[in-house]
Amino acid sequence: MGHDHSHSHGIAATGTGKHRKRLVGVLCITLAVVLVQVIGAVLSGSLALLADAGHMLSDAAGVSIALLAAWIAxxxxxxQRTYGYQRAEVLAALANALVLIVIAVVIVTEAIARLGTTPAVRTDVMLTAAALGAVANLVSLLILRGAQKESLNVRGAYLEVLGDLLGSIAVIAAGIIILATGYQAADTIASILIAFMIVPRAWHLLRDVVDVLLEASPKGVDVKLIREHILAVDGVVSVHDIHIWTITSGVPVFSAHVVVEDDALSASGADRVLDKLVTCLGSHFDTEHCTFQLEPVSHAEHEAHQHA
Incomplete structure (x- = not known):
């Protein structure tokens, strides 16, 4: 007896879709800062400032991709697509991570080419543009802070803005060093530091995306504990073929074969067991989209290849 029992009667809204307005606000702020920093980099001759602008431009592209993916999802x-297009958000996060890695490589390559031939930098313009970028990044972080735990794409945007803030701080530090000591290479060194700050964030985002695509159990989900809760339901004898995965951010899915006593397979008995199972999964593990296959004890001999 198969049964898809869910109080939501469908797939929940995606994590990114819930916070679309926040992403639009951050996108507008980021594009404005990119324009300021590009102009500042041209006027000041600062590679670090240009690197930070390039990084923020990649962030703007990432947020744009996330918004497009949320619309598609x-x-x-x-x-043909029984889960719709919700995985588009995960693919957007993958593209975002790869873009970050490419940006980091380009920055390092340009910085190495500049070593030993660093041009003079106008620190007044450099510091002004970097300070404006830092303030804008702080505002964007506040906008995304409450939503970044609910979506891979929002989290990716949050981490990128955090990296931008650190990048702006690095540019400010380089400008102060040049202003105080005349050490022009500080600008090139700062650009390399910005590149190295990008890589770990890209790696963590890429790792989370791979987990979703490989249908790994969501973080924080204890399969052993879920099994114990299911077995505690009256009428349940055993459970097997447990599968827990994530369609996209904020949409976990659960399925299992549940062996029950014969009298539990009556219409009223099956409803009672299913209601308890769904309530258990929803309240204890925040999983509303559950599919249970109820089986009588006598059917166990037909389940030769059981999984977890």
Whole structure:
């Protein structure tokens, strides 16, 4: 007896879709800062400032991709795509991570080419543009802080803005060093530091995306504990073929074969067991989209290849 029992009667809204307005606000702020920093980099001759502008431009592209993916993910499911297009958000996060890695490589390559031939930098313009960038990044962090735990794309945007803030601080530090000591190479060194700050964030985002694509159990989910809760339901004898995965951020999915006593397979008995199972998964593990296959004890001999 198969049964898809869910109080939501469908897939929940995606994490990115819930916070679209926040992302639009951050996108507008980021594009404005990119323009300021590019102009500042041209006027000051600062590679670090240009690197930070390039990084922020990649962030703007990432947020744009996330917004586009959220719109695509909202399209209804069909017979060919029974979960709709919700995985588009995960693919957008993958593209975002790869873009970050490319940006880091380009920055390092340009910085190495500049070593030994660092041109003079106008620190007044450099510091002004970097300070404006730092303030804008702080505002963006405040906008995204409450939403970054609910979506890979929002988290990616949050981490990118955090990296931008650190990048702006590095540019400010380099400008102060040049202003105080005349050590022009500080600008090149700062650009390399910005590149190295990008890589770990890209790696963590890429790792989370791979976990979703490989349908790993969501972080924080204890399969052993879920099994214990299911076995504690009256009428349940055993459980097998447990699968827990994530369609996209904020949309975990659960399925299992549940062996029950014969009298639990009556209409009223099955409803009672299913209601308890769904309530358990929803309240204890924040998983509303659950699919249970109820099986009588006598059917166990037909389940030769059981999984966890």
């Amino acid at each position: 909202a399209r209804p499911a069909s017979n």
